Amino acid sequence: MLLRLGFGTYVSALVAAPVLAILYEAFAGGLPACIAAITDPVAKDALLLSLGLSAVAAVINGVMGTAIAWGLVRWALPGRKLLSALVDLPLAIPTLVAGILLVALYGPQTGLGRVLGGWHMDIAFATPGIVLALLFVTLPFVVRVVEPVLAELDPAEEEAATTMGASRWLTFRSVLLPPIVPAIAAGTVQVFARSVAEFGSIAAVSGNIPHHTLTAPVYILGEVEGGSPGSAAAVSAVLLVLTLILQPVSRGLVQAAGSRRV
Amino acid sequence: MSDTARRSRPLGIAVPVIACVLVYLVGVLVVPLLALCATVLSNLPEVVGQLTTPEALHAMGLSLVLAAIALGINLVAGIAGAIVLVRQQFYGRSLLDALVEMPLALSPVMVGLGFFLLFGRTGWARPVIDALGLKVTFAFPGLVLATTFVTLPFIVREVGLILKVQGTSEEQAAATLGASPWQTFWLVTIPNIRQGLELGATLTVARALGEFGAVLVLGGAISGETQTATTFIHASMEERQEPAAYGMAMLLAAAAAGLLAFLQSRRRR
Numbered sequence: 001m002l003l004r005l006g007f008g009t010y011v012s013a014l015v016a017a018p019v020l021a022i023l024y025e026a027f028a029g030g031l032p033a034c035i036a037a038i039t040d041p042v043a044k045d046a047l048l049l050s051l052g053l054s055a056v057a058a059v060i061n062g063v064m065g066t067a068i069a070w071g072l073v074r075w076a077l078p079g080r081k082l083l084s085a086l087v088d089l090p091l092a093i094p095t096l097v098a099g100i101l102l103v104a105l106y107g108p109q110t111g112l113g114r115v116l117g118g119w120h121m122d123i124a125f126a127t128p129g130i131v132l133a134l135l136f137v138t139l140p141f142v143v144r145v146v147e148p149v150l151a152e153l154d155p156a157e158e159e160a161a162t163t164m165g166a167s168r169w170l171t172f173r174s175v176l177l178p179p180i181v182p183a184i185a186a187g188t189v190q191v192f193a194r195s196v197a198e199f200g201s202i203a204a205v206s207g208n209i210p211h212h213t214l215t216a217p218v219y220i221l222g223e224v225e226g227g228s229p230g231s232a233a234a235v236s237a238v239l240l241v242l243t244l245i246l247q248p249v250s251r252g253l254v255q256a257a258g259s260r261r262v
Numbered sequence: 263m264s265d266t267a268r269r270s271r272p273l274g275i276a277v278p279v280i281a282c283v284l285v286y287l288v289g290v291l292v293v294p295l296l297a298l299c300a301t302v303l304s305n306l307p308e309v310v311g312q313l314t315t316p317e318a319l320h321a322m323g324l325s326l327v328l329a330a331i332a333l334g335i336n337l338v339a340g341i342a343g344a345i346v347l348v349r350q351q352f353y354g355r356s357l358l359d360a361l362v363e364m365p366l367a368l369s370p371v372m373v374g375l376g377f378f379l380l381f382g383r384t385g386w387a388r389p390v391i392d393a394l395g396l397k398v399t400f401a402f403p404g405l406v407l408a409t410t411f412v413t414l415p416f417i418v419r420e421v422g423l424i425l426k427v428q429g430t431s432e433e434q435a436a437a438t439l440g441a442s443p444w445q446t447f448w449l450v451t452i453p454n455i456r457q458g459l460e461l462g463a464t465l466t467v468a469r470a471l472g473e474f475g476a477v478l479v480l481g482g483a484i485s486g487e488t489q490t491a492t493t494f495i496h497a498s499m500e501e502r503q504e505p506a507a508y509g510m511a512m513l514l515a516a517a518a519a520g521l522l523a524f525l526q527s528r529r530r531r
Contacts, residue, residue, distance in 0.1 A: 004346045004352060006342065007339065007343045007346045008346075014410065015361045017376075017380060018376025018379070019364070019368075021386065070279065071279065075276070083287070091465070092465075092472075093519075094471065094492055094515075095474065096492045097518075100508065101298045104297045104298040104511075105293060105294045109504075110301075132290065135290050136290055136291065139290065197368060197372075200475060200492070203474075217369040218371075224371070229375065229382075232375050236369075239369060240368070243367045246367070247364075
């Protein structure tokens with residue numbers, strides 16, 4: 001009982017208090033002021049950019065994460081352990097460092113950056129750089145949810161299907177895919193939610209140009225530093241509501257996937 | 263699933279998929295990592311020079327201290343939280359659970375903003391901390407707060423997973439045999455959750471070393487005072503001191519790889 005009370009108080013003070021402070025600040029000036037802060041042209045573009053690029057990252061890592069999980073489960077070749085460790089790396093590498101890696105590779109002073117810039121294909125300080133950063137940071141999510149579900153499937157079913165003459169595509173679509181759909185969906189939702197919140201890597205790689213590469217979290221930083229916590233809180237409230245919707249969705253999907261690990 | 267079952271799979275579909283997977287992993291992860299290594303190694307003397315300045319060393323030291331403090335706090339709070347959330351039934355348990363998971367979903371900048379609203383110049387908690395003579399924003403306590411917030415879920419979650427699988431039968435047996443609750447905790451519970459504790463602690467340290475957004479907003483990244491390893495990288499990029507930024511980034515990446523390698527070696531045993 002004492003333990004429960006202590007931990008409850010600790011979490012309330014540490015997590016609930018700042019979250020409530022943001023919500024209070026967002027609506028302190030009334031609903032119209034809050035809506036005005038969100039629909040400010042720069043803020044609106046930042047929110048839309050965050051949502052759009054996060055959706056792109058979610059789709060790409062949804063597909064590639066599933067393929068990687070399949071490779072890890074069904075691939076008996078040596079080097080699998082190394083590959084598995086590689087997939088975990090983004091969980092440990094600071095996201096700011098992920099952004100720095102991309103600048104070191106594609107930045108305007110690097111050889112590759114100059115070549116691509118000559119072709120008008122800017123990656124660093126442009127939207128492709130943001131997407132690459134999001135892909136790096138969220139790479140493990142789909143893999144780690146799909147992998148355990150795939151591992152429990154019996155490969156004999158796939159073989160039976162191919163032996164009986166089903167095409168590879170039909171086997172994939174009707175034997176392999178149905179049991180892992182909830183897991184893929186759970187991972188994809190996690191990638192999207194994480195991408196919308198992502199800050200460190202984007203701050204390093206995006207160049208933060210309003211209307212072009214300024215995402216919502218970086219906009220929030222600018223508003224805080226510029227002394228307008230009200231509009232920072234209003235945009236934060238939008239992200240917060242999104243989180244409150246996506247978190248239970250992802251939880252439900254993980255449970256439906258029957259995966260022990262999130 | 264036996265190895266023969268794996269090997270007997272027709273390789274026709276496997277080869278193109280695995281080729282795609284490898285190309286993707288190399289393109290997204292490996293090439294950028296190698297690019298950073300190459301950049302740092304090609305300019306090593308300057309990097310070393312810029313990383314041994316008092317400011318850089320202070321930033322590294324501060325990050326290590328913050329990681330150690332976050333680990334200490336989370337070892338206590340995390341074990342307590344896991345026991346509360348897994349073994350106790352009470353009204354509001356799922357709300358508490360959701361709150362604990364929240365730091366994983368919130369943007370770090372919002373964490374900074376939330377505490378800034380509480381402890382900043384016009385913050386609600388300002389009278390309290392002023393009365394106590396504390397300074398939170400742009401000071402060390404703010405950095406501790408930010409780091410503790412973002413690392414809250416890891417030990418709770420990893421220890422909780424193990425507690426859920428193990429149940430309470432061993433603790434009950436110990437109690438029946440006459441062990442005090444404290445003895446039961448140290449001699450039965452702690453050894454049983456060791457694996458989850460190691461995993462959670464490693465993730466906590468990794469996350470603490472890498473935290474950027476929240477410590478930037480709350481700490482203000484004052485050079486030689488509240489500047490951590492990550493905010494040092496950020497400031498170096500803005501001041502066009504790329505060797506310093508790349509060097510520190512490489513150190514953090516190496517620390518992350520080291521922590522992962524530690525985990526792998528523990529898991530194999």
